[in-house]
Amino acid sequence: MKTWAVEVRISFKPSVFDPQGHAVENAAHSLGYKAVEGFRVGKYMTFQVYAASEEEAKQLADEVCDKVLCNPVMETYSFSLTEALREEDLA
Amino acid sequence: MKTWAVEVRISFKPSVFDPQGHAVENAAHSLGYKAVEGFRVGKYMTFQVYAASEEEAKQLADEVCDKVLCNPVMETYSFSLTEALREEDLA
Numbered sequence: 001m002k003t004w005a006v007e008v009r010i011s012f013k014p015s016v017f018d019p020q021g022h023a024v025e026n027a028a029h030s031l032g033y034k035a036v037e038g039f040r041v042g043k044y045m046t047f048q049v050y051a052a053s054e055e056e057a058k059q060l061a062d063e064v065c066d067k068v069l070c071n072p073v074m075e076t077y078s079f080s081l082t083e084a085l086r087e088e089d090l091a
Numbered sequence: 092m093k094t095w096a097v098e099v100r101i102s103f104k105p106s107v108f109d110p111q112g113h114a115v116e117n118a119a120h121s122l123g124y125k126a127v128e129g130f131r132v133g134k135y136m137t138f139q140v141y142a143a144s145e146e147e148a149k150q151l152a153d154e155v156c157d158k159v160l161c162n163p164v165m166e167t168y169s170f171s172l173t174e175a176l177r178e179e180d181l182a
Contacts, residue, residue: 009100009135024136028159035141036155044100044135045115050126064127068119 004049004057005084010070010077011042045069048084057081095140095148096175101161101168102133136160139175148172 012018021039028036047064051057061079070077103109112130119127138155142148152170161168 007100009098011135011137021136024160025138028155031159033151033155033159035151036138037141039136039138042135042137044102044133045112045130046102046133047116047127047130050128060124060126064119064124068122068124069115 001050001052002057003084004051004054004061005082006047006049006057006061006079007081008045008047008061008065008069008077008079009042010045010065010075011040012074013076016074042075043069049081054081054083092141092143093148094175095142095145095152096173097138097140097148097152097170098172099136099138099152099156099160099168099170100133101136101156101166102131103165104167107165133166134160140172145172145174 018040020041024041025037025039028039049057049060049064051060058081061081065077065079066072109131111132115132116128116130119130140148140151140155142151149172152172156168156170157163
């Protein structure tokens, strides 16, 4: 069994209004940062998956994203997966 | 002036307790996903920067992350920057 590190990025679909993004944009502009715009705020999650193969880890990570982490009505997700070093590999 | 797309990942520092991460982990386990753990929940933001050079865009993006988006006491951030295609490039 290997350990895999998963990074998930969850964003609102483009058609969904993002009040938090607007608030951040107003804050940036009021602090003088005029050359920035189009802020969209989503969720960034990391977790570990225990699986025998990369394929199995990807499948489990995708299912967790789809069934637990993301609201498919309003959000989209993408994730990346890397094999995590175990303690004994570092020794 | 060019347009640059910025992707920001903001996470709690490892020493900071993450109640949201624990809640997500409990949800995943209760839904039967036992081979996953160590959930950490942070923010994922995207925005555009208008700058003449990549260097200038990076500097501005870093400053916005540091001064507006991230709470340096409890959070760390990382960002990636890519040149965004303009409409006329797509025509």
